[in-house]
Amino acid sequence: MRSLFNIGNKIKPFNRNFIIEVNTELSGVSNSDQFQFTGAVGEYDVEAYQDNSLVATFENLVDEQTITLSNAGIYELRCIIKPAGFDKMTFNNTGDRLKLLKILNWGLYGVNEPNQLGAFRGCENNTEISGNGAWFDVVTNGTRMFLSNNLTSLPPYMNLPLLEIGGFMFSNNLLTSLPVGMNLPLLENGFFMFQGNNLTSLPTNMNLPLLTSASRMFANNNLTSLPAGMNLPLLTNGSFMFQNNDLTSLPTNMNLPLLTNGGAMFQNNNNLTSLPVGMDLPLLTNGRDMFRDNNLTSLPVGMELPNLADGTRMFQGNTINTERYSQLLIDLEANNNNNNVNFHGGSSKYNAQGEIARNALIARGWTITDGGLEN
Secondary structure: OOEEEOOOEEEEEEEEEEEEEEEOOOOOOOOOEEOOOOOOOOEEEEEEEOOOEOOOOEEEEEEEOOOEEOOEEEEEEEEEEEEEEEEOOOOOOOOOHHHEEEEEOOOOOOOOOOOOOOOOOOOOOOOOOOOOOHHHHHOOEOOOOOOOOOOOOOOOOOOOOOOOOOOOOOOOOOOOOOOOOOOOOOOOEEEOOOOOOOOOOOOOOOOOOOOOOOOOOOOOOOOOOOOOOOOOOOOOOOOOOOOOOOOOOOOOOOOOOOOEEOOOOOOOOOOOOOOOOOOOOOOOOOOOOOOOOOOOOOOOOOOOOOOOOOOOOOOOOOOOOOOHHHHHHHHHHOOOOOOEEEOOOOEOOOOOOOOHHHHHHHHHOOOOEEOOOOO
8 A cells, every 4th residue: 555655855655554553442433442433435445553553444444434442542543445446535524533642644534625624623623734745735724624623734845836725724723833835825725724732833835816805814913023915915814813922013015006905904912013114004994003112113104094094092002202193193084084993002192283184073973083283
């Protein structure tokens, strides 16, 4: 069952079997001496091993099946994949998801199935996914694939070059870093993709040029910086994207020209003191909590916010210098036609010219909170 397989630039022996470690005693839909191949799609035989000894064989299995072992306990299950293939498992938070402990070898799993939606979702006791998964190169939809597992690392060759939808894919794990080649050049939807891990950095070439929707994509991590080339030119929904990280600056060319929803995008635990030159946010409508509790003292020249419709707590916890904040009020009054807008300017103060513009906005139903008129 072994042949040569090219991974990266190295020729390595390739094991065609899909091999997992399970504990049948853990909670699931099957009995304590059984394991269900939940949501399996494929044709396969199974060899069950304990202490490297073959203890049972199951032949000619098709799709979801339950096998019965002689005793409850921990087993290595080697799925011998037939020519028809083994496309996927779909635990999707059901079945015997808690019995899975490790994925020891991918083999030919999934080579013909780019949609892995929900495959290993909820496998909370799964601590390992094998490093030989070159088949990841075909995945286009990884939605909830490893949501709520117990992974501390990913295979070094997991690049996901064709991934388009990654919603919740690795959310709620224990990842501290990502493979260096994981650039995600075709990713369009990354909502919640890495939310709730322990990432401190991202791969240097992760630019995300096609990303449009990224709500909570990196929320609740420990990022201190972002890759220099991460410009996000097509992003429209960045709500909560970097909430609860440790960012002190943003890439110099991150302009966000198409962003409409920036709600809470950089809120909480970040410490931004400035924004990139050119970050004008011309299409932003939702700025609620966007920069809340940072330490901004100025704003980019040209940031006029002509379409802002909700600025609730937008700059709360910041103090923009008087001249720049006053100019923002003047620009809002002149260029933003929305009425009845809530806007929070933090502790920023305004000058006499800013006061005139501020009063005009209030006359149009705006509710503005800030530091008041500078003495």
